[in-house]
Structure formats: C-alpha cells, structure tokens
Amino acid sequence: MKTIIASDIHGSAYYCGLLLDTLRKEGADTLLLLGDTLYHGPRNDLPRDYAPKEVTAMLTGLTLPIFGVRGNCDAEIDQTVLGFPIMADYSLFLAGRRRIFVTHGHLYTPEEHPRLCPGDAFLFGHIHVPVCEERDGLLVLNPGSAAIPKENSPHSCMSYEDGLFRWIDLESGEVYQEHRWEA
Numbered sequence: 001m002k003t004i005i006a007s008d009i010h011g012s013a014y015y016c017g018l019l020l021d022t023l024r025k026e027g028a029d030t031l032l033l034l035g036d037t038l039y040h041g042p043r044n045d046l047p048r049d050y051a052p053k054e055v056t057a058m059l060t061g062l063t064l065p066i067f068g069v070r071g072n073c074d075a076e077i078d079q080t081v082l083g084f085p086i087m088a089d090y091s092l093f094l095a096g097r098r099r100i101f102v103t104h105g106h107l108y109t110p111e112e113h114p115r116l117c118p119g120d121a122f123l124f125g126h127i128h129v130p131v132c133e134e135r136d137g138l139l140v141l142n143p144g145s146a147a148i149p150k151e152n153s154p155h156s157c158m159s160y161e162d163g164l165f166r167w168i169d170l171e172s173g174e175v176y177q178e179h180r181w182e183a
C-alpha cells in the first residue's frame with residue numbers, strides 16, 4: 001500500500017493541484033496530511049492561488065482514504081467541511097515491527113514527545129523544511145511544505161511504501177531523496 005504524505009498546503013489551490021497530480025502519478029492508495037491545510041496563518045504570506053474553498057473541494061473530491069492530524073493553523077470548522085479526520089494532535093501508525101508517530105510538530109517535537117521505542121519513526125510537518133535523519137535512535141522525517149517551503153527547500157511531499165520513504169519535488173515530479181527503513 002502506497003501512502004502520499006504531505007504537510008502545510010496552507011490553502012494553496014495551485015500546490016494542492018500539484019499534490020493531487022503526484023497522488024495520481026504515484027498510484028497512491030491513501031493520503032496522509034500533517035496539518036496546516038486550509039489557511040495561510042498570520043506569519044506567512046499568501047501562497048500561490050490562495051483559495052481555501054477550492055482546496056476543500058479538491059480534497060473532498062478524492063475517493064481514496066485521507067487521514068490527518070491537526071496543525072496550529074487548523075480550526076474546528078475545517079473538520080466540518082473536510083470530513084476526513086484532522087483534529088487529532090497525534091496519530092500512531094504500525095509499520096511492520098515499528099511505529100510511526102505522526103504529528104504536526106507544534107505540540108510534539110523530535111525532542112519532546114510521548115515515549116517511543118528505539119527504531120520507531122517520528123513524522124512531522126510545521127517547520128516547512130524536509131528532514132530525514134536519525135536522532136536518539138528515532139528516524140525523524142518531514143516531507144517539507146507543499147505550498148510554503150523554507151530554507152530553499154522544494155515544494156515537496158513524501159511517499160511511503162514497504163519501508164521506502166521518498167521525497168518528491170511537486171514542481172518537477174523528481175524524487176530528490178529516499179530512505180530505506182527496516183520496518
């Protein structure tokens with residue numbers, strides 16, 4: 001089963017469109033969103049084609065299962081209009097013998113989180129910068145931001161299938177990083 005993982009769309013219909021193109025091209029079975037989906041937030045400039053209603057329509061029009069966690073820019077009304085679960089502060093996914101702790105990153109960070117087991121993965125968004133590194137025995141992962149990347153990173157998402165994480169540049173469609181994990 002292939003999952004596309006994306007974060008920080010921040011209401012950009014343009015980059016949400018590129019994400020859905022990637023979803024189709026990759027033949028993904030599910031979409032996992034790490035929060036900050038519909039609104040730009042007071043600290044960000046408006047992203048390209050800022051249109052929360054359009055992003056809502058694009059996401060609710062998908063037939064594949066979507067899962068999410070809540071970002072610091074997400075509101076209760078978003079749960080009502082999006083329908084798929086987005087209000088959890090964190091979620092845990094089983095991957096073989098390991099677990100993936102999924103959160104936005106404003107409440108739990110790679111340094112401060114409920115106890116995990118060595119070899120588990122910590123997957124977050126929020127910082128708008130891609131991450132793939134081992135920290136204190138955990139695999140720390142971040143897909144970067146779909147709409148508002150920082151530190152010269154690409155507009156980006158990730159895919160996960162059978163222990164392989166890949167980072168995809170939404171504009172070029174190229175895989176620019178990958179990591180094999182013994183799940």
Ligand SMILES: [Mn+2]
Pocket residue numbers: 008036071073126
């Ligand atoms: Mn954000």
